[in-house]
Amino acid sequence: MLESLCAQMFGRSLWVYHANSGGCNGCDIEVLNVLTPYYDVERFGIKLVGSPRHADAMLCQGPALRATADALRRAYDAMPAPKLVFAIGSCACGGGMWYDSYAVLGPVGKVIPVNFYVPGCPPRPEAIIYGVAVAVGLVDKKAAPVRFKQAEFPIPLYHPDRLHGEGELVIYESPKGV
């Protein structure tokens, strides 16, 4: 059991390249925080490399900007397959607060295919480690969509067109069968 766990944990070292395509630096600092002695991810074989050609995974921060989308695309193409792309932070996941402004094209998913989303503004270092752990298969994801329904149809519908009358006396004529 320990052997299989070790194979799972240390089978391959994940080298990551950290690409900022126009973020505010908040997520960069959290990613670098992950590599500090406090959250030392080098014990799991995760290492920061300086070139996308050496990398297995790309950590994208910041939205895809009009100016940087091409560079981001080229960095992605330079990575040898198989490759993983992590969108880290709200900007990379969904475009962030300025998702509809002129300079912002949108989330990085519009430019390159994203494999894993780590939301947060910025995400905690733990959340980034958790995202990598989800990607490697060590843990299962916790996020699930929530759907809440207060009323079930059919319920009587109301429309102002069915109001008749004038002045003091206004009658609501309900449709037939309701």
Next chain:
Amino acid sequence: MLNKIKEAIVCLRPGRVTLPYPAQAEPVPENFRGVPRWDGEKCIGCAGCANNCSARAILVLDPCQELRILQYIGSRCTYCGRCAEVCPEKAIVMSNEFEMATAEASDLQQRLDIFMSTCQRCGRCFKGAAVLEGLKMSGYRSDEVGSGRWVYRSRALLEGDAVVDDIPIELD
């Protein structure tokens, strides 16, 4: 040489600082703002959270008079906590959850289908607090829930031509 020894002693003093994170999670700090969670039982559908959301990550769609759909798109939420602050019923709480990494962005969504009891005279029940907000946001809202687009318009009536097209701002 002495310097190096001094340095080594300085490094040895704090001991082991690495947090045992994957094995054992540290408790989150106080006032930490994680994922906002909606309480569907408490929500009255005033859409104050949607009007004050800085990332416009909360969409409101009124498919009919009696139903209001509030959809929270988690992917571009900045966790500012403004929605929880303005909620009059305290139906939104900023939870402690932060381990939201997922392969599908749709996993972050929350959707509320709220029953709106209606005023038979005026049709709607809620008005925005500020004048500008009221102009912009009162009436029926028609954000595109599917594509996650915020529509800068509200309508006075649901079907047909709008009687009062409050502010016809078409930005995109």
